[in-house]
Amino acid sequence: MTDVWRKPYHVVIEVENRQCRILKKFASLGIQHLKVTDIRSSSSGSVKHLIELDREQVKKIPKDFKIVAPRGKAETKPSIWFESEGCEVCNCILSRDAFLISGKSMEENTIKYSFIVPTFEAYKSIVSALENSGHKVNVLKMGSFEPKTGVLTEKQERIFWLALKGGFFDYPRKIGTQELSAKLGIRPSTLSEILRRGTRRLLEHYFEKESA
Secondary structure, eight states: OOGGGSSOEEEEEEEEOTTOHHHHHHHTTTOOOOEEEEEEEOTTSEEEEEEEOOHHHHHTSOTTSOEEOOOSSTTOOOEEEEEEEOOHHHHHHHTTTOEEEEEEEOSTTEEEEEEEESSHHHHHHHHHHHHHTTOOEEEEEEEEOOOOSSSSOHHHHHHHHHHHHHTTTSSSOSSOHHHHHHHHTSOHHHHHHHHHHHHHHHHHHHHHHHHO
16 A cells, blocks of 8 residues: 555535536426435546435436436435536545545535545645635544554554445445555555455454354
8 A cells, every 4th residue: 555545534524615517407407405425536537426316306307317226225215427527626625636435415505525535634735725715614524544453454454444434335335446446556456355354354353252
């Protein structure tokens, strides 16, 4: 792992974002409140958002929009991918080597963003840049990775923490092996091996405690 991710932080902020193309597009369809469960940047410079819909919102979606049918649990809601040029807020976060986890529209033009940054300095840089651009920023949560003791190595703990916070263990996954390994600056095979070895350590520790 590259040193840049040695002390990562999980951050949740609320930002007044009047430039959000998603809010404007869906407001034109009569949909005021959105829940974004996945945000991904692309090589083309655009940003893809996976938007969760309720039954009433689905009725307002045009037929040319592709709705992602839920899989697995019956209570899983349908979703839709929406791709657009990244707004100033998304681009500001993504440009600091962070990766966005989710977003949720709150009141009017306020959006709650959840993301992971590699360092405290990256977090401060994002908040400062947004405030200097005229955005009102309210920090709701800012927690750092704190190594524990015992079962896993610090490297394994850090990667498991990042994978958990980033949604690697969610269903469906919010980030895959390829994307997570690229963010961390390691090969997918290396990431898989670290997770495999760490999982074995955790299971051995669990079953040792159970049999004690």
